[in-house]
Amino acid sequence: MPKSQRLIQLIMMINAKKTFTVQELADELGLSTRTISRDLEELSGLGVPIYAVQGRGGGYRLLRERLLPPIAFTEGEAVAIFFACQSLGFFGSLPFDEGAASALHKFYHYLPADTKEQIDRLKDRVAIWSPERVMSPDALRTLLQALMTGGVVTIAYRSGGGPTRRDIQPIGLYASSGYWYCPAYCYLRREIRQFRADRIVSAALNPDHPGSPDIAELTLWNAMPGRTGAAGTVDFEIELTSRGVWTLASDNRFGPAIVRRPDGSGSASVRIAASDVRFYADLAWRMGEEARVVAPAEAVEYVRGKIEAMRTRYA
Amino acid sequence: MPKSQRLIQLIMMINAKKTFTVQELADELGLSTRTISRDLEELSGLGVPIYAVQGRGGGYRLLRERLLPPIAFTEGEAVAIFFACQSLGFFGSLPFDEGAASALHKFYHYLPADTKEQIDRLKDRVAIWSPERVMSPDALRTLLQALMTGGVVTIAYRSGGGPTRRDIQPIGLYASSGYWYCPAYCYLRREIRQFRADRIVSAALNPDHPGSPDIAELTLWNAMPGRTGAAGTVDFEIELTSRGVWTLASDNRFGPAIVRRPDGSGSASVRIAASDVRFYADLAWRMGEEARVVAPAEAVEYVRGKIEAMRTRYA
DNA sequence: CTCAAATAGGACAGATTTCGTCTTATTTGT
DNA sequence: ACAAATAAGACGAAATCTGTCCTATTTGAG
Numbered sequence: 054m055p056k057s058q059r060l061i062q063l064i065m066m067i068n069a070k071k072t073f074t075v076q077e078l079a080d081e082l083g084l085s086t087r088t089i090s091r092d093l094e095e096l097s098g099l100g101v102p103i104y105a106v107q108g109r110g111g112g113y114r115l116l117r118e119r120l121l122p123p124i125a126f127t128e129g130e131a132v133a134i135f136f137a138c139q140s141l142g143f144f145g146s147l148p149f150d151e152g153a154a155s156a157l158h159k160f161y162h163y164l165p166a167d168t169k170e171q172i173d174r175l176k177d178r179v180a181i182w183s184p185e186r187v188m189s190p191d192a193l194r195t196l197l198q199a200l201m202t203g204g205v206v207t208i209a210y211r212s213g214g215g216p217t218r219r220d221i222q223p224i225g226l227y228a229s230s231g232y233w234y235c236p237a238y239c240y241l242r243r244e245i246r247q248f249r250a251d252r253i254v255s256a257a258l259n260p261d262h263p264g265s266p267d268i269a270e271l272t273l274w275n276a277m278p279g280r281t282g283a284a285g286t287v288d289f290e291i292e293l294t295s296r297g298v299w300t301l302a303s304d305n306r307f308g309p310a311i312v313r314r315p316d317g318s319g320s321a322s323v324r325i326a327a328s329d330v331r332f333y334a335d336l337a338w339r340m341g342e343e344a345r346v347v348a349p350a351e352a353v354e355y356v357r358g359k360i361e362a363m364r365t366r367y368a
Numbered sequence: 369m370p371k372s373q374r375l376i377q378l379i380m381m382i383n384a385k386k387t388f389t390v391q392e393l394a395d396e397l398g399l400s401t402r403t404i405s406r407d408l409e410e411l412s413g414l415g416v417p418i419y420a421v422q423g424r425g426g427g428y429r430l431l432r433e434r435l436l437p438p439i440a441f442t443e444g445e446a447v448a449i450f451f452a453c454q455s456l457g458f459f460g461s462l463p464f465d466e467g468a469a470s471a472l473h474k475f476y477h478y479l480p481a482d483t484k485e486q487i488d489r490l491k492d493r494v495a496i497w498s499p500e501r502v503m504s505p506d507a508l509r510t511l512l513q514a515l516m517t518g519g520v521v522t523i524a525y526r527s528g529g530g531p532t533r534r535d536i537q538p539i540g541l542y543a544s545s546g547y548w549y550c551p552a553y554c555y556l557r558r559e560i561r562q563f564r565a566d567r568i569v570s571a572a573l574n575p576d577h578p579g580s581p582d583i584a585e586l587t588l589w590n591a592m593p594g595r596t597g598a599a600g601t602v603d604f605e606i607e608l609t610s611r612g613v614w615t616l617a618s619d620n621r622f623g624p625a626i627v628r629r630p631d632g633s634g635s636a637s638v639r640i641a642a643s644d645v646r647f648y649a650d651l652a653w654r655m656g657e658e659a660r661v662v663a664p665a666e667a668v669e670y671v672r673g674k675i676e677a678m679r680t681r682y683a
Numbered sequence: 684c685t686c687a688a689a690t691a692g693g694a695c696a697g698a699t700t701t702c703g704t705c706t707t708a709t710t711t712g713t
Numbered sequence: 714a715c716a717a718a719t720a721a722g723a724c725g726a727a728a729t730c731t732g733t734c735c736t737a738t739t740t741g742a743g
Contacts, residue, residue, distance in 0.1 A: 108711025120440035133467030137452030152448030177587035225493040272492035423740025
């Protein structure tokens, strides 16, 4: 095999191992150690971040960097990666932050001139915003670490009923409309719950609590549909003004269920878990006069109660 | 220069040009055309996506791919890029979709085994969700294209007052809490407006309308603060129950302004543009009994009116 | 149709690099 | 002190690479 090809093969082999000795590589490639030694020297001069540790137990190491072999990216791919990393940056306070930032740099730097131009033009014109970046990334980082090891985290949580302290075993971590949520098994309540990361006041790995392997195996996808409509379902029905139809059309809960009338107004009926009635009633409440809850009776009563409460407050 | 280094230099040179002839490279490197020809052959066999066009005016071309030189990525960077691309995918209906997907593939494929494991573990446990993916990416793609060329787009828009048809010149494109917004100069209203992409029924580039160069130079950042509080400002003041404090603490408009009382309740006062009073009153309305608008009087009246309207509707 | 500008690729001798072996020095953990 | 590693110089033999000189083929332009 010609040297040029061997070097590339070497990069890949190095890439796959963390540490290695010259002897190992020499055996694998059927070459003398001297040759490999020279090759590594050359690679090093070429920018591959390896370094040598002399002495017994020594060998070559990768400088905590894992190099990618010279993959070719499409222009489109490069642009996509750029924006993906950029939006990750906008998200603020998230586990991969620095990684994304430095990748962005390297990436941009090595891009051909005209792709750079294209990116320059778009970079100040396209963005993915997340409304806030108030929380510290510490909690997120801890949760992420627990997620990888399947460990348990002790958190101080600002819940609706006041601050609590509890052990949780994270199952996943997801961002939605600007917040990070962490579904986790709560050892205090003995069930799977969702925690909003910005309400976690402090978080620390709990090394004494082993955690359950069963829970460590759960993923976002099979933990989420936990909304087992245990107590049965009801039909939630609302009347909408024409403006209400317009506003709610883009809602992903009601939107698809809207039935429009010729005059522009409409109605929507969705089947929901009985336990979610209040939640949906609150959704309808937000719409103000544009929506009127028709069923179930419980929801109508709830809204009426709310109206009366408001009247009293504003009397 | 040894061949191995020359090959890498060649990759970079190729990367910088779109097309080139063997002669050019030979001159630049001071080698014979035959050698360069052989080198290119080798590079091609190595996976560099070049192809040749024979005949007069021919030469070598890059297969619409721009290769990156062999950059080394940190493990952290690789993970970050992976998730960045993944979340881009979750966003659905966005211009860089396929690019991100295929980059993801290449990336994953070439990753070292243990980084792969790490990613595998996280991939089903960490996600950035966007609530919906209802809209077709066509409109977005058109807007993006106009953004790059500084062109004008004719859109059919489902606005609050009913469907309209207008020419707009896009200034930017951003995603926020699950929606795509396009700030653009509207030739119908003769001012800069925000359009929500999912309300754009159809969009097509308007080649007859040249568009204004001034507007093409605007970016998201200098177009957004257009909220020039022309008509003066007012203090918007609300009272909060303790639960109200808890809920609103994470709001980025009111959150920082909340003043807590010993009993857990609180109040918040923010200075806003006079024209935004209704908007803020609606925000407060969503909180139901947990918040009571105190000032300005206009907002209090607005809420009272809303309560009465609700009473009537639910009578 | 013809010409010029490209790539495609074979053959071969001579130049150059690469490789293995041998050697010595140095570092470092046990 | 020893063993296991890297570091690096020297040198002849082997392998590769390079340039030159070919011939074919493709393709656009006049």
